[in-house]
Amino acid sequence: MIKFLLFTAALVAAIPLDQELFGQSLDLGSKINITARSDQAVSAGSPEGNGFHSGYFYSFWSDGRGSITYNNLAAGSYNSQWNNVGNWVGGKGWNPGGAKTVQYNGTWNAANANSYLALYGWTKNPLIEYYIVESYGSYNPSSGAQKRGSIQSDGGTYDIYQTQRVNQPSIVGKATFMQFWSVRTAKRVGGQITTGNHFDAWTKSGLKLGAHDYMILATEGYQSSGSSSITITEVGVAGVPYPDEPDSRKPNN
Numbered sequence: 001m002i003k004f005l006l007f008t009a010a011l012v013a014a015i016p017l018d019q020e021l022f023g024q025s026l027d028l029g030s031k032i033n034i035t036a037r038s039d040q041a042v043s044a045g046s047p048e049g050n051g052f053h054s055g056y057f058y059s060f061w062s063d064g065r066g067s068i069t070y071n072n073l074a075a076g077s078y079n080s081q082w083n084n085v086g087n088w089v090g091g092k093g094w095n096p097g098g099a100k101t102v103q104y105n106g107t108w109n110a111a112n113a114n115s116y117l118a119l120y121g122w123t124k125n126p127l128i129e130y131y132i133v134e135s136y137g138s139y140n141p142s143s144g145a146q147k148r149g150s151i152q153s154d155g156g157t158y159d160i161y162q163t164q165r166v167n168q169p170s171i172v173g174k175a176t177f178m179q180f181w182s183v184r185t186a187k188r189v190g191g192q193i194t195t196g197n198h199f200d201a202w203t204k205s206g207l208k209l210g211a212h213d214y215m216i217l218a219t220e221g222y223q224s225s226g227s228s229s230i231t232i233t234e235v236g237v238a239g240v241p242y243p244d245e246p247d248s249r250k251p252n253n
Contacts, residue, residue, distance in 0.1 A: 045069040045070050045071040045072075046058075046060060046070055046071055046072045047060075047249065048060050048061060048062060048070075048251070048252055049249040049250055049251045049252055050214075050249070050250055050252070051247070051248035051249040051250050052242055052245040052246070052247060052248050053072040053092070053247050054072065054073070054074050054075050054076075054240065054247065055075060055076075055239070055240025055241060055242050055243050055245065056075065056076050056092045056093065056094070056232075056240060056241060056242065057092065057093055057094055057095040057214055057216070057241075057242065058072055058078065058090070058091065058092045058093070058216065059089070059090060059091065059214065059216060060072075060088075060089075060090035060091075061088065061089055061090070061252050062085065062086070062087065062088035062089075063085075063086040063087040063088070064086070065084075065085055065086030065087075066082060066083055066084045066085030066086055066088075067082065067083040067084065067085070068080070068081070068082045068083075068085055068088050069081045069082075070088075070090045072092070075231075075233075075240055076092050076231055076232040076233055076240070077092070077106075077229075077230065077231040077232075078090065078091060078092050078229075078230060079227070079228065079229040079230070080219050080227060080228050080229075081226075081227040082221055082224070082225060082226060082227070083225045084223075084225055085221055085222070085223065085224065085225070086222070086223065087220075087221075087222050088220065088221055089120075089218050089219070089220035089221075090218065090219060090220075091120070091216035091217050091218035091219055091230065092216055092217065092230075092232055093119075093121075093214065093215045093216030093217055093218075093232065094214065094215050094216075094234075094241055095213065095214040095215070096211075096212040096213055096214065096215070097121045097195070097212045097213065097214060097215020098195070098212045098215070099195055099196030099199060100195050100196070100215075100234050100235075101192055101193070101194045101195075101196075101234065101235035101236065102119060102192065102193045102194075102195065102217065102232055102233075102234060102235070103191075103192050103232065103233045103234070103235050104190060104191070104192075104193070104217050104230060104231065104232045104233075105189075105190040105191075105230075105231055106189065106190065106228065106229045106230040106231055107189065107227075107228060107229045107230075108135060108189045108219065108226075108228045108230070109226050109227045109228065110137050110219075110221060110224060110225075110226030110227070110228070111135070111137055111187075112137060112138060113137045113138055113221060113224035113225060113226045114137055114138050114139050114221060114222045114223055114224045115136070115137045115219070115220060115221040115222070115224050115226050116131075116133055116135070116136050116137070116141070116218070116219075116220050116221075117133075117134050117135040117136075117189060117217075117218075117219055117228065117230075118131045118132055118133040118134060118136075118217075118218055118220070119131070119132040119134070119193050119195065119215065119216070119217055119218070120132075120215070120216055120217075120218040120220075121212065121213065121214060121215030121216065122170070122171050122212075122213040122214060122215075123209045123210035123211055123212050123213060124171075124172070124210050124211050124213055125210040125211055126177070126178070126208065126209075126210045127170060127171075127172060127175055127177040127210065128177060128178055128179070128180060128209050128210055129165070129170065129177060129178075129179045129180075130179065130180040130181070130202075130209070131179070131180075131181050131182070131183075132158070132182045132184075132193055132195065132198050133181065133182065133183045133184060134184055134187070134188055134189065134191075134193070135184070135187040135188060135189055136183075136187065137224070137226075138224075140183075141161075141181060141183050142159055142161055142181075142183050145161035145162070145163050145181060146161060146162050146163060147159060147160065147161055148160045148161060148162050148202075148205040148206070148207060149201065149204075149205045151182060151197060151198060151201040153193075153194055153197040153198065153201075154191060154192045154193060154194055154197070155191070156184050156185065156186050156188070157184070157185045157186070158182035158183060158184050158185070158198065159181075159182070159183050159185060160180075160181065160182055160201060160202065160205055160207070161180075161181035161183065162178060162179065162180060162181070162205075162207055163178070163179045163181075164176070164177070164178050164179070165177055165178075165179060171213055178207070180202050180207045180209070182198045182201070182202075192235060195215070217230055217232045
């Protein structure tokens with residue numbers, strides 16, 4: 001999903017291995033609600049799907065390879081453990097997303113693996129996929145991307161990038177769409193993410209978002225093993241964001 005465009009299957013085959021892996025990794029969230037899970041996966045804990053749990057929105061998807069345990073816990077907490085996976089992504093957050101100050105803490109044990117810890121979301125009209133990357137493992141998400149600037153926020157520097165996906169899975173089916181990125185230069189696991197700062201910086205860089213769809217504090221991995229345990233809240237907001245939403249799950253189509 002970084003800068004290169006996938007024009008043909010032959011071009012994909014010609015992409016260097018590290019870029020190809022990264023492209024596959026970033027495609028994870030795109031496949032929520034549109035990609036069927038194969039029977040090859042060994043999955044435990046909360047079932048794959050998306051919906052509400054304990055007052056928060058959540059999503060959990062995998063491509064059906066490897067062993068994954070994802071657990072929705074109380075309020076804004078979840079944990080995960082994965083082993084020799086293909087692709088997977090999961091986390092808790094909001095639907096719709098938007099300008100919030102997100103407080104998160106926990107553990108992410110994948111510093112030497114192809115994995116990310118990021119605030120991840122989508123908008124519509126225009127269709128945009130975005131990441132605010134807090135930490136990454138063996139692959140730097142800025143590799144090969146078009147840099148559009150930088151932003152100082154929440155005690156750190158984030159570099160801003162843009163790329164495009166052509167005829168790829170999205171929350172509305174296969175489509176061509178832009179991706180916006182903020183990548184923290186000093187990795188961390190825990191702190192505040194003021195999403196409005198990033199949205200404003202993207203707009204000033206010519207990167208315009210649409211109407212917000214979901215937004216989660218996600219763990220994702222590609223051809224890797226690792227674990228995470230994350231808790232989120234919104235600063236200045238008492239209680240859970242969706243106290244009247246019963247627990248629910250829609251399968252990944």
